[in-house]
Amino acid sequence: MINEDIRQSDITSLDIIQDFQLIENIPNHIAIIMDGNGRWAINKNLPRIEGHKAGIKAIFPLVDIIINTPIKYLTLYAFSTENWNRPKTEVNGLMALLEEAITKETDSVHDKNIKINYIGNTKRLSSNLQKMIDNSIDITQNNTGLTCNIALDYGGREEIIRAIKNIIDDNINSKDINEKLINKYLYTADIPDPDLIIRTAGEQRISNFLPWQSVYSEYYSTKIFWPDFKPDDLLEAVKSYNTRKRKYGKL
Numbered sequence: 664m665i666n667e668d669i670r671q672s673d674i675t676s677l678d679i680i681q682d683f684q685l686i687e688n689i690p691n692h693i694a695i696i697m698d699g700n701g702r703w704a705i706n707k708n709l710p711r712i713e714g715h716k717a718g719i720k721a722i723f724p725l726v727d728i729i730i731n732t733p734i735k736y737l738t739l740y741a742f743s744t745e746n747w748n749r750p751k752t753e754v755n756g757l758m759a760l761l762e763e764a765i766t767k768e769t770d771s772v773h774d775k776n777i778k779i780n781y782i783g784n785t786k787r788l789s790s791n792l793q794k795m796i797d798n799s800i801d802i803t804q805n806n807t808g809l810t811c812n813i814a815l816d817y818g819g820r821e822e823i824i825r826a827i828k829n830i831i832d833d834n835i836n837s838k839d840i841n842e843k844l845i846n847k848y849l850y851t852a853d854i855p856d857p858d859l860i861i862r863t864a865g866e867q868r869i870s871n872f873l874p875w876q877s878v879y880s881e882y883y884s885t886k887i888f889w890p891d892f893k894p895d896d897l898l899e900a901v902k903s904y905n906t907r908k909r910k911y912g913k914l
Contacts, residue, residue, distance in 0.1 A: 680732070683728070683898065690857075691858055692857045692859075693857065693858070694738035694873060695738070695739055695740065696870060697722075698866055699863050699890070700715045703717060703890045712753065712756040715756065718890050722739065725894055736810050736857075737809060743817060744784070744821055745871065747787075761792065762792055765795045772803060776806045776807060776809075779802075779811055779813065780813070781814075782822075783818075784825075787816050819871045819873055822850055827848075856877065857880045858909075859881050859882075862885075864889065879911055881909065883904065
């Protein structure tokens with residue numbers, strides 16, 4: 664059933680949704696490293712912050728397609744622990760854009776039955792942004808459609824260190840430590856591992872993104888900068904995933 668947010672007049676979107684319906688093996692969880700906002704802006708002789716604005720806008724057409732597919736989880740790498748090392752003006756601009764996006768889009772996301780979740784050390788964010796995050800989680804927590812995870816102030820190594828510390832603090836006996844236990848201590852405790860990880864802007868590294876969870880993920884890299892990544896580009900990534908045979912170490 665096609666969501667009413669996709670208008671009958673939007674032939675391109677309808678065609679893409681129908682193409683998704685023809686794919687036999689669609690990932691349950693897609694994670695995206697949204698890279699290239701700054702380079703997109705520089706190529707257009709614009710300030711870098713304009714690239715980040717365009718990057719946020721690029722999310723919503725993709726989400727409108729995804730909610731009409733069997734994809735149940737989407738994880739977006741919005742801000743890494745290393746991104747704090749960028750110029751203060753850029754970081755402050757990014758945080759302002761995040762606040763604006765949460766303010767403007769939470770009700771719309773809720774109306775689309777999307778559940779919002781955040782993974783990362785949000786305690787380092789401003790108190791106002793933390794309140795906004797908590798509010799968006801509260802509003803959407805009972806939604807049953809797509810779960811959209813925002814990786815914000817997220818670092819994979821820090822996540823694993825945090826898990827180890829919490830296991831020690833809980834006095835867990837070493838003989839009881841296994842993969843299942845560690846999973847429970849990660850930010851992604853109730854989230855299945857990503858089946859497909861997409862990275863834009865041509866880079867072919869994971870940049871501290873979900874290192875524990877991605878051990879058997881399929882990767883797809885495209886040279887397209889994130890603001891230019893469209894629903895048909897997502898379709899191409901999923902088509903590529905559909906051609907792969909996931910062996911998980913077996914024959």
